[in-house]
């Protein structure tokens with residue numbers, strides 16, 4: 029790709045970016061759940077997007093939908109590559125003048141991380157180092173990094189602010205914390221604009237039904253609660269298992285903070301717009317409101333209209349009772365607040381997509397080709 033000149037990228041500050049020219053964003057992991065939603069939003073806002081993904085977990089179907097929506101030459105480029113391959117990553121950066129990187133690509137299941145920690149340190153920590161080295165070598169000025177509330181571990185005091193000590197308790201959280209540390213240390217001697225976003229539990233999907241969450245079937249066992257809701261409603265699994273009813277919470281089940289993916293990608297766009305050379309911003313991205321697993325299950329039943337069977341089981345080791353964010357900082361500094369805070373509505377939007385895509389993106393490909 030020969031679009032933008034190298035020198036222009038190196039001298040452009042993020043402030044001047046917004047004044048003229050098309051901003052070219054590299055979205056790593058853009059075939060995945062959150063990355064594809066972010067790419068859609070960026071394209072809608074007239075950014076130029078390059079997705080890099082090796083499809084180990086993402087869906088080419090999501091990329092195809094984006095390509096159909098934005099067919100104009102130069103708007104969206106998809107590159108099939110593995111971020112673990114430093115040579116290929118350097119080549120990618122040498123052939124494209126990116127203005128910013130949104131780095132979503134990762135493996136992201138807590139349970140799997142305890143079973144296969146090296147996979148996590150490799151695909152999170154080591155690959156982030158590779159991306160950062162390439163950004164540094166080619167003068168890419170802005171990084172927006174996908175981090176997680178798992179970097180906080182199990183703090184005593186709720187809500188979690190950005191000042192809450194980070195004491196992760198599983199390899200997933202540790203690998204993300206290490207990646208944050210690498211980024212922050214690098215940043216001390218660089219003029220890069222850095223935004224680190226620590227997401228809470230992400231749910232929902234595109235309200236217009238173009239994209240959804242479609243993890244590989246084999247990941248179901250490690251899955252997230254939202255996926256379990258749809259799978260139970262579809263009868264793929266026999267029901268929902270609520271693990272632990274004797275926590276010190278209002279109804280005895282765990283408390284989590286569920287953030288809608290539309291709000292989450294909005295936070296990324298605001299972070300990109302407000303990023304400044306030499307500055308770093310670290311933000312929690314959550315609603316600030318905790319919901320119990322029981323509340324979630326009720327919302328799931330109402331959203332899907334299916335009388336899902338619910339089993340109440342003993343606690344699962346490693347689960348913490350209560351996690352929710354204090355989103356004050358991101359509101360003050362980025363003027364961002366969560367707008368889609370009705371759990372049932374978020375699940376309903378996602379359920380609509382799930383119901384019409386029983387084979388994930390495959391079914392939509394069959395019907396459209």
Ligand SMILES: NC(=O)c1ccc[n+]([C@@H]2O[C@H](COP(=O)([O-])OP(=O)(O)OC[C@H]3O[C@@H](n4cnc5c(N)ncnc54)[C@H](O)[C@@H]3O)[C@@H](O)[C@H]2O)c1
Nearest residue numbers: 057059060061062081082083084085086110111133134230
């Ligand atoms: N989903 C959540 O609730 C949540 C919460 C906190 C943080 N996050 C973070 O958000 C980011 C995106 O998560 P997601 O839920 O969209 O996951 P996902 O698995 O749907 O997407 C990740 C994408 O990265 C790609 N990828 C992985 N390794 C790669 C490699 N080596 N080279 C190229 N591509 C590679 C996968 O193919 C996939 O498309 C991750 O960094 C994750 O840690 C997610």
Ligand SMILES: *[C@@H]1O[C@H](CO)[C@@H](O)[C@H](O)[C@H]1NC(C)=O
Nearest residue numbers: 082083084110111112150151
């Ligand atoms: C994706 O990348 C990983 C390294 O992160 C690699 O081990 C794996 O084989 C790749 N998968 C595909 C389908 O290319």
Ligand SMILES: *[C@@H]1O[C@H](CO)[C@@H](O)[C@H](O)[C@H]1NC(C)=O
Nearest residue numbers: 084085135146147148150151
């Ligand atoms: C992650 O890294 C391991 C090597 O530790 C590799 O085998 C695997 O395929 C990589 N990618 C994914 C998505 O698991």
Ligand SMILES: *[C@@H]1O[C@H](CO)[C@@H](O)[C@H](O)[C@H]1NC(C)=O
Nearest residue numbers: 359360361362363364365367
């Ligand atoms: C903050 O965002 C709201 C919309 O959510 C907008 O109306 C308002 O003008 C913004 N304030 C600033 C200072 O940008």
